[in-house]
Amino acid sequence: MLTPDKDLITKLTAIVGEKHAITDPDVQAAYLHEQRNRWPGHSPLILRPDSTQQVSAILKLANETRTAIVPQGGNTGLVGGQVALNGEIILSLNRMTAIREIDTVTNTLTAEAGVTLARAREAAAEVDRLYPQLLPSEGTCTIGGNLSTNAGGTAAIAHGVARAHALGLEVVLADGRVLNNLNKLKKDNTGYDLKNLFIGAEGTLGIITAAVLRLVPRPRSIELAFLGVPSVQAAVDLLGLAYERAGSQVTSFELMTRMNVDLAVRFIDGIRDPLDAAHPFYVLLELSSQAESGLRDLVEAIFESGVERGLIDDGAIAETLEQAKAFWRIREEAGEVQKHEGGSIKHDISIPVAAIPAFIDEANAAAIAVVPGARPMPFGHVGDGNIHYNITQPAGMDKAAFMAREDDIQDAVFAIVAKYGGSISAEHGIGIAKRARLPLVKDPVAIELMRTLKATLDPNGILNPGKVL
Numbered sequence: 001m002l003t004p005d006k007d008l009i010t011k012l013t014a015i016v017g018e019k020h021a022i023t024d025p026d027v028q029a030a031y032l033h034e035q036r037n038r039w040p041g042h043s044p045l046i047l048r049p050d051s052t053q054q055v056s057a058i059l060k061l062a063n064e065t066r067t068a069i070v071p072q073g074g075n076t077g078l079v080g081g082q083v084a085l086n087g088e089i090i091l092s093l094n095r096m097t098a099i100r101e102i103d104t105v106t107n108t109l110t111a112e113a114g115v116t117l118a119r120a121r122e123a124a125a126e127v128d129r130l131y132p133q134l135l136p137s138e139g140t141c142t143i144g145g146n147l148s149t150n151a152g153g154t155a156a157i158a159h160g161v162a163r164a165h166a167l168g169l170e171v172v173l174a175d176g177r178v179l180n181n182l183n184k185l186k187k188d189n190t191g192y193d194l195k196n197l198f199i200g201a202e203g204t205l206g207i208i209t210a211a212v213l214r215l216v217p218r219p220r221s222i223e224l225a226f227l228g229v230p231s232v233q234a235a236v237d238l239l240g241l242a243y244e245r246a247g248s249q250v251t252s253f254e255l256m257t258r259m260n261v262d263l264a265v266r267f268i269d270g271i272r273d274p275l276d277a278a279h280p281f282y283v284l285l286e287l288s289s290q291a292e293s294g295l296r297d298l299v300e301a302i303f304e305s306g307v308e309r310g311l312i313d314d315g316a317i318a319e320t321l322e323q324a325k326a327f328w329r330i331r332e333e334a335g336e337v338q339k340h341e342g343g344s345i346k347h348d349i350s351i352p353v354a355a356i357p358a359f360i361d362e363a364n365a366a367a368i369a370v371v372p373g374a375r376p377m378p379f380g381h382v383g384d385g386n387i388h389y390n391i392t393q394p395a396g397m398d399k400a401a402f403m404a405r406e407d408d409i410q411d412a413v414f415a416i417v418a419k420y421g422g423s424i425s426a427e428h429g430i431g432i433a434k435r436a437r438l439p440l441v442k443d444p445v446a447i448e449l450m451r452t453l454k455a456t457l458d459p460n461g462i463l464n465p466g467k468v469l
Contacts, residue, residue, distance in 0.1 A: 060176025073145025079431030113144025150200035152427030157383035228279030253383030
């Protein structure tokens with residue numbers, strides 16, 4: 001890739017206007033530093049277009065001059081996919097914030113890529129609908145970023161990941177052409193489903209500028225239970241019981257460890273342990289329904305049956321909205337509070353649900369064998385098989401010394417993931433962090449096809465180079 005010269009920077013600046021072409025290092029900082037502080041970025045220019053036409057003009061010029069472009073949404077990614085690692089130009093979509101349309105008959109919302117998840121959910125609520133994706137970073141993460149990484153979240157058990165919410169896309173290709181596929185159709189058999197090429201591609205095949213999103217009815221009642229369970233196997237068995245009794249009304253099923261709760265109580269203001277005694281593991285169970293009543297009886301029935309079967313040791317059902325928010329905060333801050341204990345080696349993996357107990361047992365043993373005293377802290381979306389398998393450093397160990405063993409621990413953990421037919425990335429993407437390992441776990445023919453698609457759609461390699469492949 002060519003380093004942009006002064007003339008090219010001038011031409012690119014003219015497309016968006018000087019106010020939205022950022023060269024000041026102090027202003028650039030927010031776009032260059034990602035949450036984990038693992039991949040420091042640098043860029044000669046950050047462009048902030050406000051329209052698909054401007055994005056098109058930028059890519060046309062970039063392609064002609066073979067200038068590398070890194071697309072960026074809310075900069076909340078955790079694997080470095082949004083980082084300008086080698087001095088690429090950053091193209092931020094954070095000014096493309098229009099809700100273009102809400103259709104309450106078709107139940108769709110058409111949003112530009114820079115719309116935050118929180119704003120999309122608010123817009124849906126304003127017309128008595130629900131946009132069913134839910135992430136802790138909802139105030140910052142964007143629709144474009146969520147689709148580009150095929151983000152998951154705590155509601156994926158009931159509603160699916162980002163891919164399931166998109167009916168149509170508008171995408172700017174590497175050469176500046178605009179793919180207008182903003183349809184609202186639930187049925188369309190006119191050839192290849194092109195939108196799915198770009199969902200989960202992390203901006204390597206094209207830049208998503210807008211999407212038609214599927215809305216669902218807003219629930220009229222929600223019940224949330226915080227449950228202490230004796231083992232991971234009990235949690236998985238409890239999931240089966242919840243499905244038996246509540247079916248599709250199970251909208252979240254989250255696993256936490258005792259350490260999750262301990263750290264939350266210690267470091268989050270206003271949080272107390274929801275239960276009187278400590279338990280090895282916890283489940284956050286949410287039921288939702290369009291019915292106005294009856295859900296409380298259902299969650300109580302699940303609770304009682306779980307106790308009778310030895311799956312639940314104790315629990316609390318949220319009595320107020322404030323209490324429900326406190327329960328959720330323990331789960332949502334699970335990754336963040338680990339910082340107080342030093343280094344954390346993180347994995348975003350998925351495993352067939354039935355294999356989760358065996359996986360956690362084996363992974364715990366493997367991690368501790370690599371670093372004696374390491375403290376495994378698996379948590380996450382057990383209902384859909386997605387575990388954030390995080391490992392906190394041994395108490396008193398030097399952080400740098402622990403993090404130096406990251407590759408060894410990941411090799412051990414990923415080998416067990418492969419044994420159970422799992423994935424090394426469930427919802428965070430590949431980015432920089434997992435690029436080198438992708439060929440080790442992906443079918444060689446699949447890798448070959450991915451490279452073919454990349455070469456076809458981006459022959460000059462200008463879109464997010466060095467990511468995914």
